[in-house]
Amino acid sequence: MHATLQPAGSLAREAESDHVPETIDDMLELELALLRRGLDQRLAGSERCTCCNRTPLVGEHVYVYESGTIACELCREGRQEQPIGSRTVHGPEFGHTMRLTDRRAA
Numbered sequence: 001m002h003a004t005l006q007p008a009g010s011l012a013r014e015a016e017s018d019h020v021p022e023t024i025d026d027m028l029e030l031e032l033a034l035l036r037r038g039l040d041q042r043l044a045g046s047e048r049c050t051c052c053n054r055t056p057l058v059g060e061h062v063y064v065y066e067s068g069t070i071a072c073e074l075c076r077e078g079r080q081e082q083p084i085g086s087r088t089v090h091g092p093e094f095g096h097t098m099r100l101t102d103r104r105a106a
């Protein structure tokens, strides 16, 4: 009988080390998500640059000004005013991706 011992321990370690950078990304992503959510509530429904009237692409940054102006990356360049915040334009599913906490618990 030819028994093959599987080094389960080393496999598990490899899997864990694979997750280390991912976990750090998740933590950063979570912080950003919380920041974005605060702005999302303020800006609910408005996902359009008020300067050029363009709808920013998903993944593009938009900058928010105290006056209520939302500037896309291109329009921000020409503004004197300092933005009170920025956020990344995201798809409709973004706000519900809380599975990273589930992953760390499991």
Ligand SMILES: [Zn+2]
Pocket (backbone or CB within 6 Å): 049, 050, 051, 052, 053, 054, 071, 072, 073, 074, 075, 076
């Ligand atoms: Zn613009």
